[in-house]
Amino acid sequence: MNLDFKIKNLLLICLIFLGVFNQYYSQTPHKNDFKTGADQPELYLPLLKGKTVGVVTNQTGLMKDRTHVVDFLVKNGITIKSIFAPEHGFRGDADAGEKVKNGVDIKTGIPIVSLYGNNKKPKPEQLKDIDIVVFDIQDVGVRFYTYISTLTYLMEAGAENKVEIMVLDRPNPHDGYTDGPVLKKKWTSFVGMHEVPVVYGLTIGEYGKMVNGEKWLRNGVQAKYTLIPMKNYHKNQRYHMLDKPSPNLPNDKAINLYPSLCFFEGTQVSVGRGTDLPFQIYGSPWTVGLPYQFTPKPNFGAKDPFLNGKLCYGENLSAYSEDLRTLNLEWVIKAYQHYKNPQQDFFLKNLWFDTLSGTDELRKQIIAGKSMKEIKSSWKSDLENFEKIRTKYVVYEN
Known part of the structure; x- marks a missing residue:
């Protein structure tokens, strides 16, 4: 009798648990229900019909079935006057910083206008007769x-x-x-236009809303801005990318390490451009105390990589298991401590490290021997102030 009673109780608990689970599961959005803005043409096609359109995109402007958004718009009768190509070009095959040329898209015959090099901002004549520009890039x-x-x-x-x-x-x-130093106005550049931290916790659509709402455009002008939001997107989930966003960010691991390792671009240390593991390794001929060895050589993503042909000593982070949701400075600090080269400073003379950091304080803190904990605590106040701005423009739940 006692055993039967226990079994009944156990069954009752199981049934209650299943009921709660089913209720939660039925009400919770799942990744299978997720859609990008591009995959919801019912929201944007009616807004484009009868208009002359420009498109800013690259190889990442794909729909779920891998149809490119430009091809989809043409197929649906949308008149596209120009394709505007950002850094790395329309097909995403240009090196970082390489000149992107104007041209014509072979598939559609639509003119391509470069938005890199000397023409980062569309000129009035390039927007002539265009009613609306669609921006679709994986950031x-x-x-x-x-x-x-x-x-x-x-x-x-x-x-x-x-x-x-x-x-x-x-x-x-x-x-x-959000994490990292908040940019100081003095260090404004194309790799940092606004007073935001290195990691700012907004989608590119939310970021555009913030730029517009805070009147950060020149002379305080505001654009007529339409956001086609994603469906069932959650900020703390991670989503598969249909194509690599640029030649040297080939996979999720490189993208995850990128905010922490990109500081090396302002130093005498390679981040693996010219290898099979860009932004997953780091090293230098002058950090010989570190265990991993590699030699950068020209390849698809780097025609003339930094430290080309030189044996480098560093670390291989491609098997680093943690999903970083924080900026990790331990690698930059470790490389600085191991660096031994009497001819050249660790930091490049052009202060590119400061430009990337958005401040000269981080470089000075590393030279002064500050710990990662001390450095990160110095960002706290600026990050809290930025958070007050950021939260005004958040569209999606965590």
């Missing part, structure tokens, strides 16, 4: 990744020339947290 949510700067210049040109800007939103692989 990585890091301040020095230049697609948010391209969007800023586009919005500014749109505001000045009465051209609407529409953003088809995509996931941010560094969403749900």
Whole structure:
């Protein structure tokens, strides 16, 4: 009798648990229900019908079935006057910093206008007769990744020339947290246009809303801005990317390590450009105490890589298991401590490290021997102030 009673109780508990689980599961959005802005044409096609359109995109402007958004728009009778190509080009095959040329898309015959090099902001004549520009690029949510700067210049040109800007939103692989030094105005550049931290915790669509709402465009102008939001997107989830966002961010691991390792670009240390593991390794000929060895050589993603042909000593982080949701400075600090080269300083003379950091304070803190904990605590106040701005423009739940 006692055993039967226990079994009945156990069954009752199981039934209650299943009921609660089913209720939760039926009400919780799942990754299978997730859609990017591009995958919801019912939201944007009616807004584009009968208009002359420009498109800012690259190889990442894909729909779920891998149809490119430009091909989809043409197929659906949308008149596209120009494709505007950001850093790395329309097909995403140009090196970082390499000149992106104007041309014609072979598949559609649509003219391609470069938005890199000397023409980062569309000129009035390039927007002539265009009613609306659609922006669809997979960003990585890091301040020095230049697609948010391209969007800023586009919005500014749109505001000045009465051209609407529409953003088809995509996931941010560094969403749900903020970290890093907040940029100081003195260090404004194409790799940091606004006073935001290195990791700012907004999708590119939310970021555009913030730029517009805070009147950060030149002369305080505001663009006519339309956001096509994602469906069932959650900031703390991570989503598969249909294509690599640029040649040297080939996979999720490189993207995850990118905010922490990109500081090396301002030093005498390679981040693996010219190897099979870009942004997953680091090293230098002058850090011989570190265990991993590699030699950068020209390849698809780096025609003339930094430290080309030189044996480098460093670390291989490609098997680093942690999903970083924080900026990790231990590698930069460790490389600085191991660096021995009487001819050249660890930091490049052009102060590119400070430009990437958005401040000269981080470099000075590393030279002074500050710990990662001490450095990160110095960011606290600025991050709290930024959070007050950021929360005004959040569209999606955590």
